[in-house]
Amino acid sequence: MSQIAHVGAPPEVPLRALDQLWFQVSGTVCNLRCRHCFISCSPVNHSFWFLTRDEVATALEDSIRLGVKEYYFTGGEPFMNRDMIDILEDTLAIGPATVLTNATLLPERTVSALAELAAGSPYTLELRVSVDGVNAQMNDSIRGEGTFDRALGAIGRLAAAGFLPIITAMQSWKDHETDPILDDFRALLRTVGYERARLKILPPLRIGAEAERSRGYNATERVTSEMMLEYPADLLLCSSARLVTNAGVWVCPILLDYPSGRLGDTLDEAVAAPARLSEQACHTCWVNGAICSNMPGFGAEWS
């Protein structure tokens, strides 16, 4: 393909059902500044701000009417939000919750509080912990000095408290290296007492800081209308999810930095509006399917 195949309007995907409700619960604020962060979070990135417990509660109330199936919390680092435990308590009263965390802010006190919440709810509390390498050198070169040890320490505490955290790593290696690296991950996690490791590999999203770390998208990496003709749109997160932020409701957690990703002021507006696959990051979803689900691999199917 020599031409940029992006003539006319980008393809649209209507919301099939609001199965997943995501919360940008700590905005773009993070204690780390990872070199691959696709929304360039950092201690000083205040583009999006923390959600309050009340803001989340309002959305949770709407979600009951809309029949939401699962709740996801992301940032930034969710545990920088002072209300995180209370927010999870409110959520676990009505449904299952998943928190995407870098696990550098999980002291014993917080882990115990989480374990108590999990035990007190009929619903599952999933912790998705990012570790981007099987040794400190590999991980810290991306996530920052000392983060490997801190995350592993927290994973050990979570495992001891009965959690089976989902360890996620962005694939920064060649495809044929995946199997041995997964084995290395399992061996590594055993050293901190985590025996039944759940692992998930993520493809790089070539936007934000990651575009500078490796490469951005090239001109042909776009989703066109023709590409959607035979494509099961159900595979895309935007066919079944929306993201609540402090500044409106977005189509998905990936397009946070794009004005085109904003679908409305309220959840009802955003539910009525279709997703527009106008950004190049959409190409990564198109290739890999539901990369944001809790399932391992690049997720050909999720539920």
Added chain:
Amino acid sequence: MTSSMPHYNRIAVFGGIYSNHLALAAAIEDARSRGVDGIMCLGDLGAFGPNPDKVFPLLRANDVSVVKGNYDDSVAKALDDCQCGYTDPRDNHFARLSYQYTLSRTALENRTWMGDLPEALRFRLGDLEALACHGSPRRMNEFLWESSTPTHFLDKLATDVEADVVLGTHTGLHWWRQWGDAKSFVNVGVLGRPANDGRTNVWYALIEAEGRRLAVDFIPVHYDHEALANEMRDEELPEQFVETILTGWWTTCLEILPGKERAVGRF
């Protein structure tokens, strides 16, 4: 409601047979002894176990109403895989082995029969409207686990299909929940393999309705699981599957479990 709709007061409902003809025979006998007025099977007749053709005569001879499962759909259409959606390479390996085995060992007439099965059954249970499906009313291969299925979500599913009671299977773990004005969802569990609880028995649901009052009992089915294990070995099925039959613990396809359900298992 149309008068042609079947009506029951006390039914036995099984899920996922997975070719476990010994458990199926035991469950049917148990259900008969409890005086049920209907027996239903919610699909996934093949997979996992040995000699898939053995379950069909049992279902037909006992007048079991059957709903199509994702496995039945795949085998009927000879699709490339079982539509379980496993992504872990190890799970996929075993899933593929047993799918290829089941597909190649199911007679064409049984495959055709499965292809004609309905995706849902509607009936009256006491004074309640019921719908039986495989995964969920909206998707044959949707997993409804107890710890990841909110009540308001179940209410939406039931409301969308105008049913008071929704019955499903597909996950392999039985549970049920009641809410609002006599609404309920029952995951009837499966006969094909134990419920990842360290027990070798399997389970079915005995469901009784009086007016708009529903009672659900999960009935343990003990069967000759050692005979099944031997038959699986004779058929050279994966030893990991045999181990599940003999120990009651799941050894494969664990990635689909939510953390809460996974944590109480052994693997």
